[in-house]
Amino acid sequence: MRTSYSALDTYKTCPLQYKFRQIDKEKTPKRPEQVFGTVVHDALKYMFERDPLYPTLDEVVSHYKSAWKSAAENVMWRDEAQKEKEEAMYMEEGLAILKSFAKKNNPWNFNAVELESRFSVDVKDPESGETHTLVGIMDRLDKDPDSSQYEIIDYKTGKKMPSVAMLEDNMQLGLYSLVIVERWPDLKPEDITVSLYFLRHNEKVSTTMAQEKLELVKKNILEVIRAIEKSMEENNFPPTPGPLCGWCDFRHLCPMWAHEYKKEEEYTPDDNELKEALSEFLALKDTEDQTKKRMAALKDIINRYLDAQGLERVFSSDSYVTRSSQERVSYDMEKAEPALREAGVWERVLAPDKKKLEDMLPDLPESVQKELEEARKVSVSKTLRVSKKKGVAEEEEEE
Numbered sequence: 001m002r003t004s005y006s007a008l009d010t011y012k013t014c015p016l017q018y019k020f021r022q023i024d025k026e027k028t029p030k031r032p033e034q035v036f037g038t039v040v041h042d043a044l045k046y047m048f049e050r051d052p053l054y055p056t057l058d059e060v061v062s063h064y065k066s067a068w069k070s071a072a073e074n075v076m077w078r079d080e081a082q083k084e085k086e087e088a089m090y091m092e093e094g095l096a097i098l099k100s101f102a103k104k105n106n107p108w109n110f111n112a113v114e115l116e117s118r119f120s121v122d123v124k125d126p127e128s129g130e131t132h133t134l135v136g137i138m139d140r141l142d143k144d145p146d147s148s149q150y151e152i153i154d155y156k157t158g159k160k161m162p163s164v165a166m167l168e169d170n171m172q173l174g175l176y177s178l179v180i181v182e183r184w185p186d187l188k189p190e191d192i193t194v195s196l197y198f199l200r201h202n203e204k205v206s207t208t209m210a211q212e213k214l215e216l217v218k219k220n221i222l223e224v225i226r227a228i229e230k231s232m233e234e235n236n237f238p239p240t241p242g243p244l245c246g247w248c249d250f251r252h253l254c255p256m257w258a259h260e261y262k263k264e265e266e267y268t269p270d271d272n273e274l275k276e277a278l279s280e281f282l283a284l285k286d287t288e289d290q291t292k293k294r295m296a297a298l299k300d301i302i303n304r305y306l307d308a309q310g311l312e313r314v315f316s317s318d319s320y321v322t323r324s325s326q327e328r329v330s331y332d333m334e335k336a337e338p339a340l341r342e343a344g345v346w347e348r349v350l351a352p353d354k355k356k357l358e359d360m361l362p363d364l365p366e367s368v369q370k371e372l373e374e375a376r377k378v379s380v381s382k383t384l385r386v387s388k389k390k391g392v393a394e395e396e397e398e399e
């Protein structure tokens, strides 16, 4: 069998998800977090490429920015309405990651000998005699220039960070060690450090895999491969629901989620429901129109009372209403036009724009300012604010 660590990991998480992805080759949308991960990995690769010098941080940042902008166009956003906000959030997060990573990891201090290199390693099953090939991509391989020590680094953009103890029998790291030991058989597994770099935390967790640990990793790999072969023979890939279902792209195909998707897909109101909804909607619309009219009449009564009494606030038994005034300025452009033409600035306010006019007003000749003063109109809008007495939350209503 030719497979990869991520395929084995998928099978371990859920055999049915493995079937959808690896056997049925179901298409999956490009999720923002996946695309983000790819773009950040690409920027880190670029950071360690010498040509003949390493790029500056500014160059890495602009490489990332343009890569994210073009990649984000193909992302399947969960909520199209939030697309811009999410896109900007990922952009900022990526920049923060790259900047803090660069502070701790000046490329001149490392000797990266391979970046995103493809590998394949054979693992022989002593039970069946079959040889399986595991393929993958290694993010970075560093070599100590003064010794035969190597370090394999895998970048992670996820939020969770495991303890060193949890790396002891990590299949992915074991596989990386196997690759290097296969490639250079004179190396001892202890000479190879395997690290996961958690970019969001800017922390690296490292371990080495002694020969017995590598044997354990091989054993685990073979166990998963045998389980996959058995599933294929029996055509049995049971769904295994768990917390990761939330990130699964195949929920719409999964029997564990069938009811949820059926509800969403099949709901269509019938004629009776429509008839009832329509009559309730029209009745509510009627009430809404009447309420608006009545509210306007009541506001008028309150405003007249406030004007007559010279007050700005009136009280009921449990609430009070406060009136506030806001001045709005506008210009009669027909009146203002001759003066503006005379001043030679009419073209500048051709599209009548109060803000522009106000900005240029102090620079205009006094005579023009005077004429404009006559064209100036002031309207006052009045707002009624309803409040509850004694700490009851205020409710505001604007006129």
Ligand code: SF4
Residues within 6 Å of the ligand: 014, 016, 017, 239, 240, 241, 242, 244, 245, 248, 249, 250, 251, 254, 255, 256, 257
């Ligand atoms: S939704 Fe959950 S149970 Fe179904 S295939 Fe995906 S991971 Fe497996």
